[in-house]
Amino acid sequence: MPDATLDFELHRRRLDNGLDVVVAPDPSLPIVGVNLWYGVGSRNEREGKTGFAHLFEHMMFQGSKHVPKNGHFDLVERAGGSLNASTSFDRTNYFETLPSHHLDLALWLESDRLGFMLPAMTQEKLDNQRDVVKNEKRQRYDNQPYGDWLERLLGLVWPSDHPYTHTVIGSMEDIDAATLDDVSDFFATFYVPNNAVLTVAGDVEVEHAFDRVEHWFGGIARGEEVPAIPGNLEIPIPMAAPQRVEVVSDVPLARTFVGYRIPPVTDPAFAAVDLVAQLLGSGRSSRLYRDLVRTGKVRDAFAYAFPLSGGASMLLLGATGLPDADPAELETLLTDSAAGVVEVEPAELDRALALEEARLAQSLEHLGTRADRISMNTQTFDRPERVTEELAELRAVTLDQVRAAGERWVAHPDRAVVTYIPEAG
């Protein structure tokens, strides 16, 4: 089958201050996506400062020297754009999609907070956003059934001195302890042009876009080199021994989460593990659906290979039991089905690739997603053009390599397991 045509035009330049800039013109709609990836996430947090990268992301919307509090949302929404940001383990991204004649607005806003954020910071703003983040944590984690699953699983998959061992949202105590000094230190350390990728994708003329980027960002001083990720990244893959915890809790149905250490996204072996995850969990002809859901053994099941780059990554499996399920059986059901991937058939691989091809093309219809994927490929792989090559990379993986990846990274007992058991009554 022919590959979907994904031949985006891409241009990359680096400003003198180190800002890595990619322009991807596409005039088909009068829209532009502006996307910044900063090479900082929860992995860069030190002990006692968990959750700070994310709290800092909130502070980035509290105005800068020339932009009032709420100015970002106010001005971008007024221009008919949408915007947001997110914090992950390895990075923090900030993005706007807006009508293309407002390109300068987005660049002005983004450059002002990169160059001139601190003058606008106040204790009142920090206190306000601290309360917002604490309510975010309550809404998304503490007040949700299974809300602490990731915190528990990360604690089992990673050693206590590994940077992925704590969640992005962090702990209430650490969020409470954050100070304005932490804000300025973090800003000076990580929010420097030499630690960022800026992608402009959509209805722009290439030279004009570079010119506007230079205009707004060129005068911002380069920062120091970003310090090494704290903690010990040199850990064995897979884990040395299994880890398990059972949680009796106020949940509707039993649910099990299983984590495996796998090679990082930057390792050539990752593509095969990623395919394993898709063969297990992608679509209704996938293994977990076929073996467990369609047969009525579980309510739902999924698989996902986290694309982490810090020395190792994690393959996640999960399943929810039906009301009469025996929670003790969930792990075995899940891991037995997953281990079956060692004898995956060629037709399964063809289906997984066909599905991925269509989904990839459809996700790239959105300029925001396209810009984000380009920033990711630039920062993580130093290859923006990889955005159009991801499918080819997957296609290059052979059936034997997929089976071997299953054998080596999945079909073994050294995994972390968190099982939720509904409280009686």
Next chain:
Amino acid sequence: MTSPDRTVAPAPGPLRSFDFPAVESSALENGVALDVVRLPRLPVVTAYLSLPAGEEALQSERAGLATLTGEALEGGTSKRGGAELAEALEALGADVDVHSGWAATTISLSCLAERLGEGLSLLSEMVREPGFPEAEVERARAQQLARIRQQRMDPGSLATYRAHREIYADGEPYARPALGREATVAPVGVEALRGWAEAFLHAGGASLTVAGDVDADEVHRLASQALGDWRARPVERSVPAGRSRGGGRRIVVVDLPNAVQSEIRVSQVGVPRNAPERAALTVGNAILGGTFNSRLNLNLREENGFTYGVRSRFAGRRGPGPFSISTAVDTENTPAALREIFHEVERILEGGPTAEETEATRDYLAGVFPLRLESTSQVASKVAEQRIYELPADEWTGYRDRIRDVTPEAAHTALRDRLRPDELVVVISGNAGELRPGLEALGVGPVEVTDRESAVDDVAEPTG
């Protein structure tokens, strides 16, 4: 290089025009409405087959049947079992999803454009020759029952469903959860599904929307092959009246003794999707609570830090859908947040939106419109929405102009006509013991506490 002037926001460049993409409409021999939108950006396509077979057509005691039937369509056809069907679709790289809403059952197909013909042929097999194998129906039913149980344990869903039960009169479809209840879903067997399929899954009232890198004539040919000889029956659809339960302003707490936060819904019966003043209401609601910079969000989040976010919304349905303000607030600040919510509702009803707010909001809504039309599925869903809700022909081509024409007075009038603070019902799922004194002191209305198990059950038949 000259250093840039950062003191004022840069002026925009010349505006690029944007038109809603052209829709080529035709009909298949049996009357199925076909809408085709050519979008050649990427070699992909999305098709929506919409049938007037929604949950709102069901009596209360059969609630959840449309949803269950939709899920069971994936369980196989007369020609192949569920696993074989999934394999055939995914070998094409096709994602198929059945969505059963209040107004319609919609089957969506997404794939590479060159696979459209094969995809439509399988989609047609699914709806025209459903197999409903016993084991697959059992699976679908068990999953739906599990979802119902999950929703009852989810504080947000619990608050939403209780709110619907509080604002709509008994017997109104929108008073119940779209998934149905355990008592209505548990007894459903293959025969009930067959009956529903016989009555509702046919070409009568059906529409097919196709958007992507395709040619309209070719799509017509492929659609005719797949669906052109499907039998069409007359469709009689009534629109839910959406009668209000009445009873005045009150607070209902669904007690979750372990909750650290309150999920809050402040609701009343709203307007149908096709209400004539929809544009004015959209602008008015956006100012009240529809955007990040809305009055509610600036107050509750950015000034007070009570919440991660708050939104208000007039849900669009064929009958009058619910209006709701939704947020989640830590237990301690819940009464204070409610006071601010009522304050903002009363403030906007009294003084109306300012000219400045109205202009900013019109700019936002008109400007953001093309951003929501980037993908084939976004465009297809808009065109399908037009069919399902029988919206005017210029619904999308005229959307931006209608929004730009909304005056502060029109937005104010629309809100005053549709929002009645004396009828707003507050539903909170949270810690009743801690909340009660503060809520009673608010003076919003009487406070009633209920438990989780009975929170979304049918209301007992009124006596006398």
